[in-house]
Amino acid sequence: MQTNGFSHAVVFDGKGGATNISFEQLDENINSNKLVWVHFDYSTPDTIDWLTNKSGIDQIAIEALLTKETRPRTTFLNDSILLALRGINLNPNSTPEDMISIRLFINKNIIISTKKRDLLSVRDILEYFKEGIGPKTSAEFLIELTNRLTIRMEDNINDIEERVSNLEEISVDSDNSELRAQISEIKRETISLKKYLSPQKEAMYKLYNQKVSWVSEYEKVQLREITDQLMRYIEELDSIKDKVSVIQENISQRLSEQMNQKMYVLSIISAVFLPLGFLTGLFGINVGGIPGAESKESFYIFIIVLIAIVGLQLYIFKKKRWL
Incomplete structure (x- = not known):
């Protein structure tokens, strides 16, 4: 050109x-x-x-x-x-x-x-x-x-x-x-x-x-x-x-469903550990009068109670079909 x-x-x-x-x-x-x-x-x-x-x-x-x-x-x-x-x-x-x-x-x-x-x-x-x-x-x-x-x-x-x-x-x-x-x-x-x-x-x-x-x-x-x-x-x-x-x-x-699923799992985990955290926090305070403070078996009893609580939560979640 x-x-x-x-x-x-x-x-x-x-x-x-x-x-x-x-x-x-x-x-x-x-x-x-x-x-x-x-x-x-x-x-x-x-x-x-x-x-x-x-x-x-x-x-x-x-x-x-x-x-x-x-x-x-x-x-x-x-x-x-x-x-x-x-x-x-x-x-x-x-x-x-x-x-x-x-x-x-x-x-x-x-x-x-x-x-x-x-x-x-x-x-x-x-x-x-x-x-x-x-x-x-x-x-x-x-x-x-x-x-x-x-x-x-x-x-x-x-x-x-x-x-x-x-x-x-x-x-x-x-x-x-x-x-x-x-x-x-x-x-x-x-x-x-x-x-x-x-x-x-x-x-x-x-x-x-x-x-x-x-x-x-x-x-x-x-x-x-x-x-x-x-x-x-x-x-x-x-x-x-x-x-x-x-x-x-x-x-x-699909991304929204994946995100919802992840949030759901996190919510379940949070729900499981919320009462456990409350109890461990409550019994972990450093003041007099804590039940079981003088008993050697108290720690093991407390662990069993926590496990029982988790078991009860899982049973309730399953019954309500949250799991």
Whole structure:
């Protein structure tokens, strides 16, 4: 990628292929009747300059393409569509739930997209162009991009589901801190994913329900199918969240039971030794008049009395089913 923020630009040939053009060739191709897709890094000054002064698009679209923080959304500007979407972060040394945003201004004749980090879904489309099986129109590009963004979520969600299944098996016999850390990690991932997928579902729903001249009814059906798949992923995330909550509740309940059992044992021990402590304390005071002080057998008699008291306590505890 060049230092001016220009990532790539291609001119569609209408047959599934595309021709790469340079940054210097943009102006002459933008003003032609050919469909052009140009991709920028929105954070560079040259990108800001080109979008502001040379793109010829609406000011609202320019601001949306250059904004740093955005949530998934769909906005219609006459016969153009302004989109902000998110995709799974599959870049090396990254976490998938740290989703990457892509902003799009798209109509029948031009596609302008901006990003900060690379999306594999964008690379997929470029590869399709090289193979001659890429999109032929703006509508097909929109379908292909949203489809690739959605499909790439499947492996990550399946991985989370598999981890939850493993946790369900392990949690039956274990409740260690490592297990609880794994549960917290999965909950964090599902919350982060759903944070963006829920508004993305609404953006997709709005996308296929609005009438646009260059999107056919059949293409709207395709967009609806992609939205349905996205909704299934969201439902799976909800299911994962519920399963994790159940596992967490079971572990908490088991820990609570263990704690109650330990407290119960300590209470029994305390109850046994409370009268013994009282008697030994009472007979251990250093004043005159203590019964048995002059008898040699008093100590043994006292021991027998203590044992009898313990026996009586144990009998009472057992009869009341406290043991």
